[in-house]
Amino acid sequence: MKKNIAKYIEQFEQTLNFSDLSWWIIDYKNDPGYFYCNKVMANTFNLDINAQKHSVVDTCPIAGDYIKNVHLASTNKANLIIKEYLELLNQEKKEYNNTFPYYDKNIDTVKYFSSKAKALELDEEGNVSILFGLIENITSKETLSKELKEYHNIIDTNVMTATTNTKGIILNCSSALCNITGYSKEELVGQKYNILKHPDTSEKVFEKMELALAKGEIWENEIKNQKKNGEEYWIKLIVSPIFNEQGKIKAFTTINQDITDKKIIEKLSKKDKLTNLYNRAKLDILLEKELQTFERYETNSSIIMLDIDYFKSINDNYGHLIGDKVLVQIASILRSNTRITDFVGRWGGEEFLIICPNSDIENTEKVASKLKDVLEFSDFGMKKNVTASFGISSYKENDTVDTLLQRADNALYNAKENGRNTVELIP
Structure with missing residues (x-):
């Protein structure tokens, strides 16, 4: 009607x-x-x-x-x-x-x-x-919606975040994460999060993460990742579980903080710029730490101090650029012929120091003898061979870092006095 x-x-x-x-x-x-x-x-x-x-x-x-x-x-x-x-x-x-x-x-x-x-x-x-x-x-609803959009835009632009399912597949990610990784959003979504993993990063790191997350815990660590172009970068990664209404984990959210600059500064603070070995400041810390370990557990630990023979003549005859190349090659030889648990550093100039944890003086002498022979018969691209003199000492009761170093330095002095290209030790 x-x-x-x-x-x-x-x-x-x-x-x-x-x-x-x-x-x-x-x-x-x-x-x-x-x-x-x-x-x-x-x-x-x-x-x-x-x-x-x-x-x-x-x-x-x-x-x-x-x-x-x-x-x-x-x-x-x-x-x-x-x-x-x-x-x-x-x-x-x-x-x-x-x-x-x-x-x-x-x-x-x-x-x-x-x-x-x-x-x-x-x-x-x-x-x-x-x-x-x-x-x-x-108006209130629209204003809130605009504020939320602005907030999400700020987060998307400035915070590196991603959401993954329980199998590690990326469901969503922020523009900030795309910007640092070099991948587009389309390239990342649907991929496993480990697409960003650097080859140097151990799988054990992620195994520990999975164990923590399975318990519903928040996990964080400093991780080295790799960009699309192969360039490495460091992040502080925080991963948090997302729960459904039944209290079961349905997804994970990740927050990534770029700490590449921090890692570069850390590296510069402990590594020698030329050889990429530990520098003296870092070696001092490691020597003190090893002394504390010896005092607490009475473990056998030793050090090797070596000096390149007649290095000044190399610089004088071939120039400092060749001298630097020789130091870099020696650093590579020292790293390649010592244990992964040993600490190899540049003590200063043409002098190097190797800290050998859990190694008595006899075994350390064998290592030094091997290094002496490898150096002597290595090709450095010059007409003359490059040799080094070695001094060895071991931690002992009532030692300080200074007394340990002094004995190694005295042993090195003896090696030079005895004709160079030799190994001497003072327990």
Whole structure:
């Protein structure tokens, strides 16, 4: 049964005016240029609250003020709402549901509203005769949504994060992670997280991580990773489990902090720049640590001090560049012919020091003799052979680092006095 617009207005005032929703209605057949609305809408959009009806062109928040202030939003948005309004009139759609911004001149602020509309009645020819709509203030929701988008954009741009499933497959990642790794998001999503693992990083590190995560614990460590172009970088990796409603782990989130610069500084602080061996400062720390281990556990530990014979003549005859190459090659020989548990360093100039944990003086002497022979018969690209003199000492009761070093230095002095290219020891 058809109603006239007055009946609808009466019905809406009885049923809808208890809420903070704005409603409007248009007698499109008889009076299409005007709309009726409740007091909520009149107050919200600064309309004349005493007026019985309002001009669509002059006062409708969409058709009026919105278009006048369209610079506050995109023109396409305004056109879209008007297009959908016309589609509703032409019955190309039964209803529309859209959002629009509104500039409130009284408080100099842009507000946001959702707008819904539909045809309530058609005339005898099937044309729209009465239109009805609801408008809801969604400013708080829209503002929160914008703030969340901005927050997520800040996180995406500046924080290296990723989400993986329980099998380590990357489900999502931030732009910041893509930027440092050189991979696009499309290249990372769907891959196992270890696509970023550097070959030098032990699998045992990740085994420990998996054990911790399986217990629901948060795991963190410093990891060396590899970019798409093969370049290495260091991160502090924090991995946290994500639980479902049943308390079971459904995924993991990772936060990566770039600590490459920190690692470079650490390396520079403990490594000799030319040979990449431990420098003297680091050797001092290792000697003290080894002395503490000896005092606590009475383990056999020894040191080897060696000096390149007649190194000054190499620099004088071949130049300092060749001299540096000789030092680099010697460093490589020392690393290759000692145990992985030994600490090899450059003590200064052409002098080197090797700390041999859990090695008595007899075994350490064998190591020194081997190194002496390898050096003597190595090809350094010069007409002359390169040799070295060796002094050995072992930790003993009541030792200090200084007394240990002094005995090794005295043994080295004896080796030079005894013709060089030889090994001497002072227990």
